[in-house]
Amino acid sequence: VIAATTRTRVTINGEPCEFLCEPRQSLLECLRDILGLTGTKEGCNDGNCGACTVLLDGRIVNSCLVLGVEVEGARVVTIEGVAEGVTLHPLQRAFLEQAALQCGFCTAGLIVAAKALLDVEPHPSETDIRRALANNLCRCTGYDKVVRAVQQAVREMAQ
Amino acid sequence: VTASVIGTRPLRHDGIDKVTGRALYGADVRMPRLLHGHVVRSPHAHARILSIDATRALALPGVKAVISAADFPEDVQPVAGAGVEPLAYLRDNILASHKALYKGHAVAAIAATSPHIAAQAAELVEVRYEVLPTVLTGLEAMRSGAPRLHDDLRTKEPGEPVGALSNVAKHVHHAWGDVDAGFAEAAVVVERSFDTATVHQGYIEPHNATAVWNHDDRILIWCSTQGAFGVRDVTARVLDVPISRVTVYPMEIGGGFGGKLRVYLEPVAALLSRKAGCPVKIVMSRADVFEGTGPAPASHVDLKIGARDDGRITAAQASLIYEAGAFPGAMVGLGALCVFAAYDIPNIAIEGFDVVVNKPSTAAYRAPGAPNAAFATETVLDEIAERLALDPIELRLLNIAREGTRRADGVPHGRIGGVEVLEAMRRHLHYRTPLGRPYRGRGIALGYWINEGHPSCCSITPNADGTATLLEGSVDIGGTRTSIAMQAAEVLGIPAEHVRPIVADTDSIGFTDSTGGSRTTFATGWAACAAADDLLRQMKAFLTRIWRVESIVFDRGVFRCGEHRATFAETCARIAKDGAAIVGRGAVDPTGVGASLAGCIVDVEVDPETGHTTVLRVTSVQDAGRAIHPSYVEGQMQGGTVQGIGWALNEQYCVSRQGAMLNSTLLDYCIPTALDLPMIETEIVEVPNPGHPFGVRGVGEASIVPPPAAVANAIYHAIGVRMTRLPMTPQAVVERLGILGPTTRAEGAAATEPVASPQRSFAECFQGIPTR
Numbered sequence: 001v002i003a004a005t006t007r008t009r010v011t012i013n014g015e016p017c018e019f020l021c022e023p024r025q026s027l028l029e030c031l032r033d034i035l036g037l038t039g040t041k042e043g044c045n046d047g048n049c050g051a052c053t054v055l056l057d058g059r060i061v062n063s064c065l066v067l068g069v070e071v072e073g074a075r076v077v078t079i080e081g082v083a084e085g086v087t088l089h090p091l092q093r094a095f096l097e098q099a100a101l102q103c104g105f106c107t108a109g110l111i112v113a114a115k116a117l118l119d120v121e122p123h124p125s126e127t128d129i130r131r132a133l134a135n136n137l138c139r140c141t142g143y144d145k146v147v148r149a150v151q152q153a154v155r156e157m158a159q
Numbered sequence: 160v161t162a163s164v165i166g167t168r169p170l171r172h173d174g175i176d177k178v179t180g181r182a183l184y185g186a187d188v189r190m191p192r193l194l195h196g197h198v199v200r201s202p203h204a205h206a207r208i209l210s211i212d213a214t215r216a217l218a219l220p221g222v223k224a225v226i227s228a229a230d231f232p233e234d235v236q237p238v239a240g241a242g243v244e245p246l247a248y249l250r251d252n253i254l255a256s257h258k259a260l261y262k263g264h265a266v267a268a269i270a271a272t273s274p275h276i277a278a279q280a281a282e283l284v285e286v287r288y289e290v291l292p293t294v295l296t297g298l299e300a301m302r303s304g305a306p307r308l309h310d311d312l313r314t315k316e317p318g319e320p321v322g323a324l325s326n327v328a329k330h331v332h333h334a335w336g337d338v339d340a341g342f343a344e345a346a347v348v349v350e351r352s353f354d355t356a357t358v359h360q361g362y363i364e365p366h367n368a369t370a371v372w373n374h375d376d377r378i379l380i381w382c383s384t385q386g387a388f389g390v391r392d393v394t395a396r397v398l399d400v401p402i403s404r405v406t407v408y409p410m411e412i413g414g415g416f417g418g419k420l421r422v423y424l425e426p427v428a429a430l431l432s433r434k435a436g437c438p439v440k441i442v443m444s445r446a447d448v449f450e451g452t453g454p455a456p457a458s459h460v461d462l463k464i465g466a467r468d469d470g471r472i473t474a475a476q477a478s479l480i481y482e483a484g485a486f487p488g489a490m491v492g493l494g495a496l497c498v499f500a501a502y503d504i505p506n507i508a509i510e511g512f513d514v515v516v517n518k519p520s521t522a523a524y525r526a527p528g529a530p531n532a533a534f535a536t537e538t539v540l541d542e543i544a545e546r547l548a549l550d551p552i553e554l555r556l557l558n559i560a561r562e563g564t565r566r567a568d569g570v571p572h573g574r575i576g577g578v579e580v581l582e583a584m585r586r587h588l589h590y591r592t593p594l595g596r597p598y599r600g601r602g603i604a605l606g607y608w609i610n611e612g613h614p615s616c617c618s619i620t621p622n623a624d625g626t627a628t629l630l631e632g633s634v635d636i637g638g639t640r641t642s643i644a645m646q647a648a649e650v651l652g653i654p655a656e657h658v659r660p661i662v663a664d665t666d667s668i669g670f671t672d673s674t675g676g677s678r679t680t681f682a683t684g685w686a687a688c689a690a691a692d693d694l695l696r697q698m699k700a701f702l703t704r705i706w707r708v709e710s711i712v713f714d715r716g717v718f719r720c721g722e723h724r725a726t727f728a729e730t731c732a733r734i735a736k737d738g739a740a741i742v743g744r745g746a747v748d749p750t751g752v753g754a755s756l757a758g759c760i761v762d763v764e765v766d767p768e769t770g771h772t773t774v775l776r777v778t779s780v781q782d783a784g785r786a787i788h789p790s791y792v793e794g795q796m797q798g799g800t801v802q803g804i805g806w807a808l809n810e811q812y813c814v815s816r817q818g819a820m821l822n823s824t825l826l827d828y829c830i831p832t833a834l835d836l837p838m839i840e841t842e843i844v845e846v847p848n849p850g851h852p853f854g855v856r857g858v859g860e861a862s863i864v865p866p867p868a869a870v871a872n873a874i875y876h877a878i879g880v881r882m883t884r885l886p887m888t889p890q891a892v893v894e895r896l897g898i899l900g901p902t903t904r905a906e907g908a909a910a911t912e913p914v915a916s917p918q919r920s921f922a923e924c925f926q927g928i929p930t931r
Contacts (some may be wrong), residue, residue, distance in 0.1 A: 039180015
């Protein structure tokens with residue numbers, strides 16, 4: 001039985017928007033398949049890889065574990081909303097300059113998770129960074145350059 | 160000549176798209192009337208397929224098509240140049256025709272208007288099976304009377320076309336000298352047995368494919384693959400259509416490590432599209448990726464090395480049994496080639512067995528075959544060094560292969576950097592820093608990988624403003640657009656940023672082999688150099704005409720002849736103004752492949768109560784030949800090292816006695832997280848490969864080879880037990896320590912253990928949380 005769709009109103013990357021979704025559709029599906037925001041990735045669809053990390057009312061969530069209908073009235077930030085217009089966020093620039101991505105598939109989730117950390121902790125230790133990124137699996141880099149990129153962004157944002 | 164581009168660290172050309180979420184990967188493909196596919200998979204590891212009834216599935220509203228192997232064309236003609244794998248096996252792994260050979264084997268597929276409906280319909284497809292006995296380990300499968308997977312499989316023996324009907328698909332053999340005499344001459348002989356578990360490449364992006372079977376019978380495919388041309392050729396072959404009717408548009412790829420060389424979904428999506436009359440997209444679930452794609456083989460290795468008391472190795476013998484999974488192809492030949500290749504050994508006997516078992520059909524994984532073998536070799540060498548009271552690096556230096564030393568297959572090594580890598584390890588501050596605490600240990604190991612060549616093509620078009628557009632056929636997994644563009648830029652004397660590299664579809668560039676075998680920066684980079692040279696030749700010919708001179712030289716971005724002088728950009732502008740048609744073209748099939756050696760130094764601390772191993776410090780040293788973009792060379796070394804650490808400590812397929820994978824989620828499979836690891840130190844050694852214009856060897860793979868043995872050796876030096884099975888989980892370590900008493904295994908007893916691993920405890924899945 002195909003369920004009826006529900007209208008959901010939400011603020012995404014600062015812009016109010018509304019969409020129709022089935023009750024069984026995850027926020028990840030709504031972002032990617034309904035709204036066309038494909039920067040958020042699906043790696044496992046069970047909350048274990050972190051590629052679909054987004055900010056929901058300022059907190060990081062795996063968007064595959066949130067239903068679309070649950071975000072009524074909420075504020076969602078995705079990778080597409082991290083840069084300010086054409087100006088990259090310091091984290092995005094640092095990921096580029098530190099060569100902190102190889103295939104780039106986990107990158108969106110890592111940047112959003114790192115942004116959530118820096119939003120609340122402007123001076124994280126290496127362990128703080130590793131703990132904050134522990135839900136975001138990256139198979140290419142071994143995390144070294146990822147951690148260094150976050151450290152670079154911390155330094156730049158402190159200036 | 161000093162390079163101005165090579166060896167620098169420009170920003171990658173595709174970087175901004177990847178940090179802003181704009182880069183389009185295979186699953187991001189959207190198009191009108193797109194249907195969603197779902198693959199029905201066998202719940203049994205070995206079963207005859209008696210019937211498939213899709214009536215109820217087709218009755219579900221939204222379901223548009225159901226296919227099975229019966230939808231493959233009947234009388235398939237062999238297509239020249241489309242690979243060597245037997246067509247029957249190739250097709251049967253894509254959709255099983257009469258038998259399911261592993262749990263997760265594809266048996267049917269559905270296209271529906273939403274992924275949810277397709278998944279729902281999959282449960283309505285009624286497949287009747289006759290369940291057959293399973294065989295799950297190489298050793299079991301080799302026994303007479305073991306259940307046989309294939310009715311027609313005969314052992315390929317060296318020099319003989321066919322042997323007996325068997326689960327052994329291939330038997331390889333290398334020998335020279337007299338190993339018995341060599342062992343008799345040895346002062347110390349160490350003989351051990353090793354087992355390694357099935358592991359997965361673990362790329363974060365699941366396999367996906369979108370296909371349109373057009374009304375003019377062209378097939379268009381958008382997918383994530385390491386080899387667009389491979390997908391094109393295999394699709395054409397299994398669907399029996401001319402290659403020219405298939406076009407593959409390679410999307411950005413979210414990791415591969417060898418696992419995205421094979422074709423799983425593309426022909427299925429194409430067949431569904433033909434039946435439904437709409438484009439069809441299939442994206443695998445994570446469980447499908449674990450159960451239905453190709454992991455790296457589990458292995459059993461018996462290995463024996465003898466050495467004189469001065470440390471010189473006198474003889475070495477190895478027997479390698481690699482589990483191919485359901486179809487032949489465990490790449491045991493590469494294991495046999497690499498097992499002793501790093502060393503100069505006078506007497507050698509190696510044999511390898513490629514054995515089919517009821518597990519997923521294995522695929523390449525970063526230096527395929529080599530880590531399993533090196534785990535054995537490098538652990539035994541550590542024991543020999545200890546017995547002879549020699550430094551383990553010193554022992555390796557005494558025996559290291561050099562230019563001219565023969566590999567197991569009799570081929571002499573070219574210029575290789577074994578000595579340089581070992582000396583860099585010995586000099587490294589890490590190697591000389593005291594460990595300082597009990598239960599800490601340091602291990603080292605060396606790894607050898609052959610690297611590959613194969614055809615690659617590029618074309619370069621100069622633009623009026625002095626920039627250039629570079630088309631290349633290699634899929635970019637980890638920054639190769641930039642390492643290829645940098646080589647063209649170096650030849651053209653322009654900045655890397657002035658070359659715009661484009662990964663082309665299969666209609667737009669000449670045949671280029673897959674991104675694998677560490678070949679892309681080597682071979683496609685060479686094609687870019689050749690295209691740039693061809694462009695310069697044509698630009699010189701153009702200037703010869705307009706300057707009315709005989710010969711022109713090009714140096715550091717400037718064409719000169721007598722009084723005449725023009726920069727690359729000025730010449731481009733003149734070409735545009737005069738309307739000349741110039742395109743540089745490079746097509747190469749390089750033979751001068753340079754093998755790569757990598758070393759690893761690891762410090763660990765082992766908790767003697769829980770058996771948990773914490774990795775404290777890691778250094779990876781590798782001969783890159785020439786590092787085109789050092790940051791991405793370091794990245795390859797770090798990534799390979801960490802995959803090797805995961806293979807060593809965490810990762811395995813836990814398989815039930817019925818052949819079901821028990822841990823097919825990323826939570827339970829346990830790939831390393833950011834919290835499990837320290838920084839990964841790197842030292843790039845540069846021993847130029849004489850077979851490449853800039854000395855490139857290729858760096859993608861060798862770094863995964865040494866870590867399992869380096870970690871095992873570190874654990875030994877921390878707590879005094881030799882680990883001979885991978886992974887070295889806390890449970891395995893406490894068992895070896897004897898803490899669990901009755902379950903302690905005698906040395907070598909592992910060989911006869913059944914493969915089925917107990918499902919790990921919940922707590923063990925969190926072993927990565929560091930105690931530091």
